[in-house]
Amino acid sequence: MPHKIVLIGRPNVGKSTLFNTLIGERKALVERTPGVTRDRLYGEAEIEGRKVTVIDTGGLTPEVEELFSHEILRQAEEALAEADLVLFLVDARTGLTPLDERIAELLRKKEKPVLLVINKVDSKKEVLNLGEFYALGFEPLLPISAKHKKGLENLRKEILAHL
Ligand code: GDP
Ligand code: MG
Secondary structure, eight states, rough: EEEEEEEEOOSSSSSSHHHHHHTSSSEEEEEOOTTTTEEEEEEEETTTEEEEEEEEEEEEEHHHHTTOOHHHHHHHHHHHHHHSEEEEEEEEETTTOOOHHHHHHHHTSSSOOOEEEEOOOOOOHHHGGGGGGGGGGGOSSEEOOOTTSSHHHHHHHHHHHHH
């Protein structure tokens, strides 16, 4: 069984963008759980020859999800149960939010390894604002731009180190 990497983070941080970047051209499998408002997406990725399963959580529009932070936390907890490694995504452009802090709190209570991935670091401008994310209590900070495919080599290296 390949290792399972779960993408966790509040809506709009770029989980699905990173998911698509990691799985590339491969197809994702949708698992629709009855009564659950967020579908889970399973994709296969290969990191330096190692097969891993990447799991994206999401499905509602960010607007709708903002109204249901308790539901997001519940889904994060559910996805965590099957994770070997968590990629906890935050957004450098909006900065730290209360929901990020609540997710971090949930993750700190678990024994799962967590990589704190700061997305939307498209340029040096965003690098200047990364310091506040140390407050979440996860190190190192891994700045990436999922959209512009920056920082991904370093992220892949860190993922491999945790498998
Ligand atoms: P999710 O709700 O966490 O799955 O987030 P999405 O992957 O749907 O992305 C939310 C928005 O952020 C979309 O408009 C993306 O194009 C945008 N986005 C994702 N990654 C980046 C990035 O690295 N830089 C910038 N500037 N925008 C990004
Ligand atoms: Mg999404």
